[in-house]
Amino acid sequence: MTATSFPAAYRNCPVTARRINLQAERLIRVNAVVSVVALLVGAIAALLLVLTRWQAVHLLPAVWYYRILGVHGMNMLIFFIIFFEMAVLWFAGTVLLNARPAAPRYGWFNFGLMLVGSLLVEAMQWSGRADVLYTSYPPLKAHPLFYLGVILFAVGALGVVGQFFATLTIAKREKTYIGSMPLVVYGAMTAAIIAVITLVHGAMVYIPTFLWSVGLIKGVDPQIYRLLWWALGHSAQQINVAAMVAIWYMLGALTVGAVVLNEKVSRSAFVLYILFISMASAHHLLVDPGFGSAWKIVNTSYFMYMAVLASMVHGFTVPAGMELGMRLRGYTDGLFGWLRRAPWGDPGFSSLILSVVVFGFFGGITGVTLGTEQINIIAHNTLRIPGHFHATVVSGTAVAFMGATYYLLPLIFQRKVAFWKLAKLQPYMFAGGMLLVETGMTFAGSFGVPRRHWDISFSQAPFDVPFNPVVDLFLAMIGIGGIIAVTGALSFILIAVKSVFFGERITEFPQGVDVVGVPQGLTRPPVHATNADEINAELHAPGHGKWGPTPGTVVLVGVFLLAFMLYYFTNWKLLSFLWKIG
Amino acid sequence: MLTRVHTGLDAVPGIWWKPAHKAEKVWVGIAFAWCIVLFAMMPLWHWKGGQNPSGVRRRVDPKAFYARTVLFASKYKVGEDRGLPIVQPPPGADVYLVGLTFQWYPILKLEQGKEYMLHLSSLDVNHGFSLYPLNVNFAVVPGYDYGLRVTPTAAGDFRIICNEFCGIGHHAMVGRVIVVDSTGRAVADNGAAHIRQAGAP
Numbered sequence: 001m002t003a004t005s006f007p008a009a010y011r012n013c014p015v016t017a018r019r020i021n022l023q024a025e026r027l028i029r030v031n032a033v034v035s036v037v038a039l040l041v042g043a044i045a046a047l048l049l050v051l052t053r054w055q056a057v058h059l060l061p062a063v064w065y066y067r068i069l070g071v072h073g074m075n076m077l078i079f080f081i082i083f084f085e086m087a088v089l090w091f092a093g094t095v096l097l098n099a100r101p102a103a104p105r106y107g108w109f110n111f112g113l114m115l116v117g118s119l120l121v122e123a124m125q126w127s128g129r130a131d132v133l134y135t136s137y138p139p140l141k142a143h144p145l146f147y148l149g150v151i152l153f154a155v156g157a158l159g160v161v162g163q164f165f166a167t168l169t170i171a172k173r174e175k176t177y178i179g180s181m182p183l184v185v186y187g188a189m190t191a192a193i194i195a196v197i198t199l200v201h202g203a204m205v206y207i208p209t210f211l212w213s214v215g216l217i218k219g220v221d222p223q224i225y226r227l228l229w230w231a232l233g234h235s236a237q238q239i240n241v242a243a244m245v246a247i248w249y250m251l252g253a254l255t256v257g258a259v260v261l262n263e264k265v266s267r268s269a270f271v272l273y274i275l276f277i278s279m280a281s282a283h284h285l286l287v288d289p290g291f292g293s294a295w296k297i298v299n300t301s302y303f304m305y306m307a308v309l310a311s312m313v314h315g316f317t318v319p320a321g322m323e324l325g326m327r328l329r330g331y332t333d334g335l336f337g338w339l340r341r342a343p344w345g346d347p348g349f350s351s352l353i354l355s356v357v358v359f360g361f362f363g364g365i366t367g368v369t370l371g372t373e374q375i376n377i378i379a380h381n382t383l384r385i386p387g388h389f390h391a392t393v394v395s396g397t398a399v400a401f402m403g404a405t406y407y408l409l410p411l412i413f414q415r416k417v418a419f420w421k422l423a424k425l426q427p428y429m430f431a432g433g434m435l436l437v438e439t440g441m442t443f444a445g446s447f448g449v450p451r452r453h454w455d456i457s458f459s460q461a462p463f464d465v466p467f468n469p470v471v472d473l474f475l476a477m478i479g480i481g482g483i484i485a486v487t488g489a490l491s492f493i494l495i496a497v498k499s500v501f502f503g504e505r506i507t508e509f510p511q512g513v514d515v516v517g518v519p520q521g522l523t524r525p526p527v528h529a530t531n532a533d534e535i536n537a538e539l540h541a542p543g544h545g546k547w548g549p550t551p552g553t554v555v556l557v558g559v560f561l562l563a564f565m566l567y568y569f570t571n572w573k574l575l576s577f578l579w580k581i582g
Numbered sequence: 583m584l585t586r587v588h589t590g591l592d593a594v595p596g597i598w599w600k601p602a603h604k605a606e607k608v609w610v611g612i613a614f615a616w617c618i619v620l621f622a623m624m625p626l627w628h629w630k631g632g633q634n635p636s637g638v639r640r641r642v643d644p645k646a647f648y649a650r651t652v653l654f655a656s657k658y659k660v661g662e663d664r665g666l667p668i669v670q671p672p673p674g675a676d677v678y679l680v681g682l683t684f685q686w687y688p689i690l691k692l693e694q695g696k697e698y699m700l701h702l703s704s705l706d707v708n709h710g711f712s713l714y715p716l717n718v719n720f721a722v723v724p725g726y727d728y729g730l731r732v733t734p735t736a737a738g739d740f741r742i743i744c745n746e747f748c749g750i751g752h753h754a755m756v757g758r759v760i761v762v763d764s765t766g767r768a769v770a771d772n773g774a775a776h777i778r779q780a781g782a783p
Contacts, residue, residue: 446717579716
């Protein structure tokens with residue numbers, strides 16, 4: 001079926017002059033809306049959880065604590081993020097490539113599958129028939145419909161990923177763009193490839209578990225399950241990493257005119273993700289009995305940390321691209337003039353910066369450290385683990401997705417961003433609250449406070465466990481930070497819902513002025529001057545200084561590396577104080 | 583950066599496989615070197631370090647492991663606390679600890695500075711072994727015997743918290759390990775020294 005025999009309606013984007021396919025646009029919208037609904041459920045659950053773990057409040061009874069913990073995990077890590085990623089795939093495949101979607105009606109079918117699957121999971125969890133938490137480790141058993149719901153959801157998501165590849169093929173064949181696809185689409189494609197790897201593992205783990213739950217097979221080996229489940233569970237987070245990095249490049253371009261320093265370097269880093277990042281299942285199995293040390297070392301390190309290398313490369317090229325983009329546009333004063341004069345009031349930009357910084361400094365450093373074979377002994381299943389992954393998935397991915405939403409609202413939903421003042425504040429509120437949560441969790445975990453635990457006062461236990469009183473302070477930090485972060489999340493939801501359903505329509509973007517409800521990147525697009533190539537050559541000239549065209553970024557990554565080394569070796573030191581174990 | 587100035591939203595016409603600028607090359611080189619350090623630390627610690635999760639690992643029938651633990655407990659029982667046997671095996675012995683909903687069985691009494699082979703497993707679902715207040719954590723998986731050579735380095739009264747969700751009584755699952763010094767006392771210079779020992783020997 002060619003474009004001519006399929007007279008899909010298009011509209012032209014007034015900002016980027018791209019052709020937007022209306023069928024694709026509807027798919028983007030519906031996936032984004034469901035994603036936000038899941039975020040709402042997950043955020044309310046989060047509030048109940050932090051108010052329970054804050055031992056002084058201890059809100060929920062035990063049964064409901066564990067139940068809501070499962071609800072929180074599924075809604076945030078699966079439904080919110082993956083529905084949003086479906087929107088990203090439709091967006092990257094069609095809008096960014098001027099292309100039409102492959103088989104849009106099948107897209108609706110897949111969306112339906114995912115929706116039915118997620119509703120089944122919700123029904124089973126809320127009714128107490130799936131009190132097995134997010135990981136659902138057997139021999140703990142849930143109702144078969146829980147596993148079936150996950151399978152339906154995964155099949156739908158896999159279908160959309162397939163459609164994304166088909167869309168790329170169509171765009172290439174119909175020559176909707178010239179040359180190689182944009183880097184942002186390349187990043188989305190990386191996410192999609194990792195999604196295939198992830199979802200295949202999902203099928204490998206959930207189909208047998210479903211058969212076991214209905215009594216068709218005798219049992220599921222708990223250790224094999226843990227191996228395969230985490231090939232789903234952790235790899236799913238690597239989809240987020242790739243999608244998030246793609247969004248970093250996109251937001252950088254939209255907000256400050258970030259340039260791609262070198263396509264080869266950035267694309268090679270994405271290829272490293274594809275090749276190595278799915279080995280991270282091992283991060284969860286470092287103190288498991290089923291695997292030997294050689295296996296653990298090779299896998300937990302993504303084969304000599306090749307995926308970490310990729311993240312460190314993006315950690316340079318993303319800020320350096322922003323710095324160079326600003327410098328090319330004349331913000332050349334000093335080391336950090338480009339940063340100081342960046343549009344901090346643009347929620348798209350502030351989200352981007354917060355996402356890059358917290359993901360890198362907090363999520364990245366803790367992740368590599370905790371994922372070290374031996375250091376995991378002092379971290380496994382303590383609160384240090386959620387401390388780490390909230391810094392990656394929430395402060396990194398979710399914040400980046402929120403930042404992208406502030407641009408998608410005017411561009412795709414054609415609405416002004418409602419409650420504009422709140423929107424400018426929202427990224428700081430959300431990321432600030434989460435930083436408190438993550439810090440509280442990390443420190444409490446360092447004192448041995450377990451994750452997924454209803455009562456660390458151990459009031460019903462046969463022996464007392466008197467934690468250091470400072471732990472109460474960290475748990476209060478989680479509670480207070482959680483309240484702030486949930487307020488930030490609810491603000492985001494309020495803004496998104498008001499904008500989408502009751503927002504002021506906007507189809508034309510006046511240029512050169514500030515418009516309330518429209519991020520500055522749309523009314524003052526960071527366009528590069530016609531002589532940008534010359535300025536660029538000048539900045540790159542050897543005489544410009546030995547730190548190259550982006551000296552500010554060189555300083556930033558230097559600070560990052562020092563922080564990394566300090567945290568990493570401190571943990572080895574702490575480990576050495578333990579009993580001898582081997 | 584020898585291609586024309588463009589953003590990540592632009593398609594790239596022509597050949598983009600161009601040499602990177604020196605600053606980028608240097609950073610990639612430094613990052614790669616750091617990755618090799620990160621990697622090398624793990625084998626290095628197996629060689630020189632004292633804390634490794636390697637152990638001796640094998641599959642085991644959960645019921646057989648439980649029976650072995652009960653036999654071990656009756657053989658070396660020296661006392662009782664809250665209905666659980668306190669078991670003091672000789673140094674060097676195989677020590678068995680089983681997790682079951684919602685209990686760690688039995689209570690172990692070990693001697694400071696002596697090596698034991700600690701076998702961990704579960705009778706029913708996944709549990710998590712977390713030694714308080716040292717913060718030593720291992721996964722306890724049914725059907726798998728995780729044998730770890732442990733040498734307690736300080737006397738004291740320790741707790742075992744379950745840190746893997748195992749059901750509704752998960753948060754009440756606490757066990758006990760006593761480490762005595764060469765004089766047989768559980769005096770401790772560790773953080774658990776102030777644990778009350780009501781009814782304990």
